[in-house]
Amino acid sequence: MTHQTPPGTPGLRFPDILTFRDWFAPVRIEADIVDLEVEGSIPPGLDGAFFRLGADAQYPPMHGEDIYLNGDGMLTRIVFDNGHADLRSRFIRTERFKAERAARRSLFGHYRNPYFDDPSVAGVDRGTANTTVHWHAGKLYALKEDNRPMQVDPITMETIGIEDFGGKLDTVTFTAHPKVDPVTGEMLAFSYNPRGTASRETVIHTISAAGELLRSESFEAPYASMLHDFLISENWIIFTFGPMINDWERVKEGKPFFVWDPSYPSRVALIPRKEGVAGIIWVDCPDTVFETHNLNAFEEDGKLHLDHFIARGGWYVNFPHVSDPNPPEKPPFAERWTFDLNDIAAGYTSQRLFHLPGDMPTVDPRFLLSHCRHRWVGTINKQLGPMLPFGPMGPPFNCLAQIDELTGEHQWFYPGPNAAPEEPVFVPKSPDAPEGDGWLLCCIGRRDLNRSDLVILDSLNIGAGPVATIKIPFRLRYAFHGCFVPAAELA
Numbered sequence: 001m002t003h004q005t006p007p008g009t010p011g012l013r014f015p016d017i018l019t020f021r022d023w024f025a026p027v028r029i030e031a032d033i034v035d036l037e038v039e040g041s042i043p044p045g046l047d048g049a050f051f052r053l054g055a056d057a058q059y060p061p062m063h064g065e066d067i068y069l070n071g072d073g074m075l076t077r078i079v080f081d082n083g084h085a086d087l088r089s090r091f092i093r094t095e096r097f098k099a100e101r102a103a104r105r106s107l108f109g110h111y112r113n114p115y116f117d118d119p120s121v122a123g124v125d126r127g128t129a130n131t132t133v134h135w136h137a138g139k140l141y142a143l144k145e146d147n148r149p150m151q152v153d154p155i156t157m158e159t160i161g162i163e164d165f166g167g168k169l170d171t172v173t174f175t176a177h178p179k180v181d182p183v184t185g186e187m188l189a190f191s192y193n194p195r196g197t198a199s200r201e202t203v204i205h206t207i208s209a210a211g212e213l214l215r216s217e218s219f220e221a222p223y224a225s226m227l228h229d230f231l232i233s234e235n236w237i238i239f240t241f242g243p244m245i246n247d248w249e250r251v252k253e254g255k256p257f258f259v260w261d262p263s264y265p266s267r268v269a270l271i272p273r274k275e276g277v278a279g280i281i282w283v284d285c286p287d288t289v290f291e292t293h294n295l296n297a298f299e300e301d302g303k304l305h306l307d308h309f310i311a312r313g314g315w316y317v318n319f320p321h322v323s324d325p326n327p328p329e330k331p332p333f334a335e336r337w338t339f340d341l342n343d344i345a346a347g348y349t350s351q352r353l354f355h356l357p358g359d360m361p362t363v364d365p366r367f368l369l370s371h372c373r374h375r376w377v378g379t380i381n382k383q384l385g386p387m388l389p390f391g392p393m394g395p396p397f398n399c400l401a402q403i404d405e406l407t408g409e410h411q412w413f414y415p416g417p418n419a420a421p422e423e424p425v426f427v428p429k430s431p432d433a434p435e436g437d438g439w440l441l442c443c444i445g446r447r448d449l450n451r452s453d454l455v456i457l458d459s460l461n462i463g464a465g466p467v468a469t470i471k472i473p474f475r476l477r478y479a480f481h482g483c484f485v486p487a488a489e490l491a
């Protein structure tokens with residue numbers, strides 16, 4: 001045995017801090033359950049696999065504490081097959097995971113910081129593959145923005161390995177939020193910190209519908225910062241830069257990877273898709289903003305509209321304010337920013353799309369890049385029930401909202417007290433169903449029962465409650481993003 005534990009060494013324990021406590025304690029279960037219990041009926045025609053990806057923790061942190069975002073990728077799949085639901089969960093076998101399993105302890109130190117690792121893993125890929133599970137061109141990817149995609153077999157859920165698109169991907173990072181143009185089938189993606197350290201270089205990638213990396217080109221950001229999501233329209237690629245600053249000198253000192261520094265201005269980069277970065281237009285934001293997650297961008301009547309969640313502060317549960325030890329929380333709200341296509345450089349007008357704070361939005365992905373009528377968001381509506389205690393990712397949602405832009409009506413799905421929904425995933429009822437007519441799949445964390453449900457909601461009538469509740473007999477640790485792959489594509 002190479003890694004024998006010396007006699008008298010204390011047993012394995014996770015620290016008693018928010019990241020690892022109670023509902024957020026590591027789960028680490030790699031499960032296979034055939035035929036989960038189902039309340040109600042799984043809709044006929046809903047055949048395929050729901051995937052969700054989040055951060056679990058194989059081992060306690062190397063340096064006593066850690067943030068939730070630094071956990072190992074844990075992929076959960078629920079397959080729907082003629083009214084039955086089967087579950088499988090697996091850790092992503094990253095290079096990091098394999099090295100730590102062999103050593104039976106953590107070898108990688110602070111979040112995205114290579115300077116405090118065990119010397120035995122110098123040069124080993126630090127990726128955790130823990131943020132988004134994404135399907136493109138017949139391949140399933142586990143994505144995390146500071147590493148290249150990890151490919152996973154969607155049937156066995158075994159990790160295949162790092163995807164470099166036949167050697168064409170020359171960056172060591174790749175966004176967790178690629179966008180697929182439903183008209184061309186192309187996938188657009190980007191890399192920030194593309195060489196692995198803090199950098200203003202930002203690279204845009206175009207990947208064909210067949211999965212071939214066609215083009216990568218770079219532009220210079222105003223500063224090195226977190227760039228979590230972006231938007232595309234028919235003719236534009238749009239980035240919103242906010243001052244979640246990545247200062248490499250701070251990283252070398254072991255300080256948090258990002259710091260919110262509002263002395264830097266926020267700026268929007270608008271890049272014509274055909275011309276590329278040579279045609280970039282910069283617009284200064286009138287205030288200091290941070291984009292969290294995006295709904296959609298579309299062009300209509302000579303205007304370009306960006307629908308996205310915008311905060312006017314940092315993400316303080318994970319990363320500090322540069323000077324304020326107790327900054328007030330400023331949660332994100334959905335906004336529409338509108339540019340005049342005849343004078344883009346003139347700036348934008350903004351309007352709030354929804355009156356409550358929220359995030360983790362979705363629209364019908366078949367209608368991305370066009371003016372969608374329907375959208376769904378995670379939110380906190382205190383009229384339905386109390387807010388749940390803060391977790392290591394901030395305040396949990398207590399409900400989902402369905403927003404009809406045409407009528408202005410809202411519907412709510414409230415899962416009950418002590419329950420928190422994750423990101424909803426939209427599945428159309430049929431390939432040619434009208435925009436928004438589908439099923440919403442959403443994991444619900446039932447804190448008082450210490451287990452989770454997957455609910456299936458009628459997307460246009462979420463207020464009616466689930467058409468089916470799939471009961472998961474254990475706790476799924478809170479996950480970030482998911483997707484659905486139809487059975488025909490999996491085959």
Ligand SMILES: [Fe+2]
Binds near residue numbers: 131177
């Ligand atoms: Fe995200």
